Amino acid sequence: MFVSEAELVKFSLPLIIEEFRNENNKLDYIQEPKGLFGIPDVIIFNGKVVSIEYKLKNWKQAMKQAYRYQSFSYETYVVLDMEYADIAKKNIDMFKKFNIGLGAVDNETIKFYYKPKKKKPFNNTLSEKALELFS
Numbered sequence: 001m002f003v004s005e006a007e008l009v010k011f012s013l014p015l016i017i018e019e020f021r022n023e024n025n026k027l028d029y030i031q032e033p034k035g036l037f038g039i040p041d042v043i044i045f046n047g048k049v050v051s052i053e054y055k056l057k058n059w060k061q062a063m064k065q066a067y068r069y070q071s072f073s074y075e076t077y078v079v080l081d082m083e084y085a086d087i088a089k090k091n092i093d094m095f096k097k098f099n100i101g102l103g104a105v106d107n108e109t110i111k112f113y114y115k116p117k118k119k120k121p122f123n124n125t126l127s128e129k130a131l132e133l134f135s
Helices: 005-020 059-069 082-090 092-096 122-133
Strands: 028-031 042-045 049-055 075-081 100-106 108-113
Touching: 005 028, 005 042, 005 049, 005 075, 005 108, 049 059, 049 082, 049 122, 059 075, 059 082, 075 082, 082 092, 082 100, 082 108, 092 100, 092 108
Parallel strands: 049 075, 075 100
Antiparallel strands: 028 042, 042 049, 100 108
């Protein structure tokens, strides 16, 4: 459905922003921040840091990357093109095991198949570094 990952991100970013706004309607985001453990496609700050890794279809690679982002994020997600999400959904137990959210986007909506539990980041130094990006 989407031709590129960039197109997927561009289309879904407004949907992601709406999904993750906090009760005070506040949210800030950065695309492809450098200097962390990997380069997530998007990090969000809504009171906590949330990382999102987009892929058109390679959910296994996205999951590896999202797992690394737990070092500085309270939540991490993999977001795929809806057209390729079925295989990832069949492996939802892996997402649950590693506490990584799974979502998919089509040309109208975003759907979440699993939302992870909020957990303290693994690494305080990287967590502080991620927070500094928003100041």
